[in-house]
Amino acid sequence: MQVYDTTLRDGAQREAISYSVVDKLAVARLLDEFGVGFIEGGWPGAMPKDTEFFRRARTELDLKHAVFVAFGSTRKAGVRVQDDPQVRALLEAETPAVTLVAKSDLRHVERALRTTAEENLAMVRDTVAYFVSEGRRVFLDCEHFFDGYRFDPDYTAGVAAAALEAGAEAAVMCDTNGGMLPSLITRTVGEVRERLAVALGVTPEEAVARLGIHCQNDTSCAVANTVAAVEAGVPHFQCTANGYGERPGNADLFAVVGNLQLKLGMPVLPDGCIEQMVRVSHSIAEIANIAPDTHQAYVGSSAFAHKAGLHASAIKVDPVLYNHIDPVVVGNDMRILVTEMAGRASIELKARELGVDLAGHPEALTRVTNRVKELEARGWSFEAADASFELLARAELAEGALPRPFALESYRVIVEHREDGAVVSEATVKVRVRGERVIATAEGNGPVNALDEALRVALARHYPELARFELADYKVRILEGSHGTGAITRVLVETRSTGEDWTTVGVHENVVEASWQALVDALSYGIAHQVRV
Numbered sequence: 194m195q196v197y198d199t200t201l202r203d204g205a206q207r208e209a210i211s212y213s214v215v216d217k218l219a220v221a222r223l224l225d226e227f228g229v230g231f232i233e234g235g236w237p238g239a240m241p242k243d244t245e246f247f248r249r250a251r252t253e254l255d256l257k258h259a260v261f262v263a264f265g266s267t268r269k270a271g272v273r274v275q276d277d278p279q280v281r282a283l284l285e286a287e288t289p290a291v292t293l294v295a296k297s298d299l300r301h302v303e304r305a306l307r308t309t310a311e312e313n314l315a316m317v318r319d320t321v322a323y324f325v326s327e328g329r330r331v332f333l334d335c336e337h338f339f340d341g342y343r344f345d346p347d348y349t350a351g352v353a354a355a356a357l358e359a360g361a362e363a364a365v366m367c368d369t370n371g372g373m374l375p376s377l378i379t380r381t382v383g384e385v386r387e388r389l390a391v392a393l394g395v396t397p398e399e400a401v402a403r404l405g406i407h408c409q410n411d412t413s414c415a416v417a418n419t420v421a422a423v424e425a426g427v428p429h430f431q432c433t434a435n436g437y438g439e440r441p442g443n444a445d446l447f448a449v450v451g452n453l454q455l456k457l458g459m460p461v462l463p464d465g466c467i468e469q470m471v472r473v474s475h476s477i478a479e480i481a482n483i484a485p486d487t488h489q490a491y492v493g494s495s496a497f498a499h500k501a502g503l504h505a506s507a508i509k510v511d512p513v514l515y516n517h518i519d520p521v522v523v524g525n526d527m528r529i530l531v532t533e534m535a536g537r538a539s540i541e542l543k544a545r546e547l548g549v550d551l552a553g554h555p556e557a558l559t560r561v562t563n564r565v566k567e568l569e570a571r572g573w574s575f576e577a578a579d580a581s582f583e584l585l586a587r588a589e590l591a592e593g594a595l596p597r598p599f600a601l602e603s604y605r606v607i608v609e610h611r612e613d614g615a616v617v618s619e620a621t622v623k624v625r626v627r628g629e630r631v632i633a634t635a636e637g638n639g640p641v642n643a644l645d646e647a648l649r650v651a652l653a654r655h656y657p658e659l660a661r662f663e664l665a666d667y668k669v670r671i672l673e674g675s676h677g678t679g680a681i682t683r684v685l686v687e688t689r690s691t692g693e694d695w696t697t698v699g700v701h702e703n704v705v706e707a708s709w710q711a712l713v714d715a716l717s718y719g720i721a722h723q724v725r726v
């Protein structure tokens with residue numbers, strides 16, 4: 194089985210991706226750690242960056258698993274292969290393997306290349322034979338293979354046969370326009386295998402073993418199409434990390450590998466590599482400057498996140514009942530989400546995850562469940578606010594007797610627009626801390642910032658650890674009012690301290706009060722945890 198990655202070539206054709214040379218080196222190292230068999234690095238000679246990447250890779254890339262591959266096209270029509278500057282640049286990349294793209298749809302040969310069927314076949318033969326004679330392993334990407342096969346099966350299969358006869362290791366069937374479906378792939382691979390067996394004078398099994406598959410994702414079937422081809426006997430499959438690629442993208446390497454290895458029992462990666470899946474996926478997303486897709490199969494942070502109460506009630510018995518694999522196998526985690534769809538089981542599991550044992554306290558469990566549903570109906574969202582949920586669960590468990598680090602007497606905020614145009618906010622808070630009444634005032638660049646500062650000043654002497662807490666993110670969402678009320682505001686506050694972060698929520702018609710609730714939870718949770726730690 195050949196896992197062939199083209200993140201650095203086809204993946205780089207995705208809109209908005211622009212890797213630097215250093216980025217490319219880093220992505221190549223990550224893919225190698227993941228254990229892919231081949232890394233296609235780009236098209237030397239097509240753009241200076243790729244030429245430079247191949248030059249630096251010679252000394253800076255020490256691949257442990259993968260064979261390094263340079264991509265280019267067959268020679269130009271009417272040009273001798275050794276005189277074609279693209280071919281020369283490809284050779285000068287000095288990679289052990291090259292992949293050549295060739296037209297395999299007669300309509301493209303005649304209309305895009307503006308040459309004859311015979312000359313295109315000669316371009317394939319000459320270029321493959323040239324690189325083989327130069328000691329390179331050669332793959333031929335047959336562009337528009339499936340569309341071409343439908344139009345003229347003899348010609349398209351003939352391009353693949355010409356490449357294999359000239360010494361190519363694999364003829365890769367490319368669904369370039371990405372319009373295929375798994376059943377069509379299975380059928381076409383079956384037919385091509387028979388045709389190639391006749392053309393090459395080998396058995397159908399030997400013929401299919403020299404084919405590859407490359408699927409664009411225009412029908413959202415690239416992963417399924419790739420798996421279908423492999424199940425039909427094709428051993429070489431091309432993919433990209435996170436499915437990056439031209440238009441909607443390519444087959445997602447992680448889903449394809451997960452499906453083949455974990456569902457079909459094909460050991461496509463070296464031992465110990467599949468556990469790196471989440472890390473490699475997210476690191477590549479980071480380098481590509483694309484936020485990881487939280488709902489991506491296998492690797493997304495929501496890939497094993499369960500929201501429905503019924504799911505959680507079965508998971509409580511055995512996580513296997515509602516997970517298609519053990520998430521740990523690919524380096525992921527299961528999460529239980531607490532929302533209005535939670536039942537008692539969801540609440541119990543989530544609380545346990547947060548260190549609150551509600552299992553032996555059925556009344557408290559019911560109270561927490563009811564309270565979550567009631568608050569969610571009023572606009573709260575605990576899904577992204579574990580810290581507020583934990584405080585709520587602890588408060589219900591203690592039946593209102595949970596000591597809070599401080600009690601509010603009142604707060605006041607004023608916003609002043611000064612003559613010089615400056616807008617300054619000032620907040621005063623009055624709180625009781627460990628029996629002492631404290632009044633503190635602070636300024637801030639906005640009302641919430643001023644409130645946060647004033648509260649910290651008020652609490653600083655009793656809780657010096659507050660100095661380490663940092664407001665990392667602040668999100669406001671306006672929610673439609675219900676039952677004839679006006680709009681309400683939901684605020685999420687993310688707080689960070691010494692490597693830990695936590696999120697809290699507040700909801701009110703008034704954005705300052707919603708922010709205050711989230712801030713109070715943020716500081717209360719932080720203080721409780723820092724003290725516990």
Ligand SMILES: CC(=O)SCCNC(=O)CCNC(=O)[C@H](O)C(C)(C)COP(=O)(O)OP(=O)(O)OC[C@H]1O[C@@H](n2cnc3c(N)ncnc32)[C@H](O)[C@@H]1OP(=O)(O)O
Nearest residue numbers: 236238239240266267268269270294295296305306336369
């Ligand atoms: C299906 C795929 O995704 S394959 C990968 C495609 N990737 C890219 O195109 C990214 C990099 N490409 C580039 O930087 C440029 O397009 C280059 C350097 C390759 C070529 O640039 P230019 O020489 O300016 O040509 P241009 O892009 O306008 O047209 C492509 C030329 O290659 C020819 N061509 C296309 N496919 C092939 C092929 N398989 N074999 C030989 N020639 C080909 C076309 O007929 C056209 O020739 P012409 O200039 O004589 O009309």
Ligand SMILES: CC(=O)C(=O)O
Nearest residue numbers: 203334336337367369
């Ligand atoms: C080669 C390639 O990327 C394609 O045909 O889609």
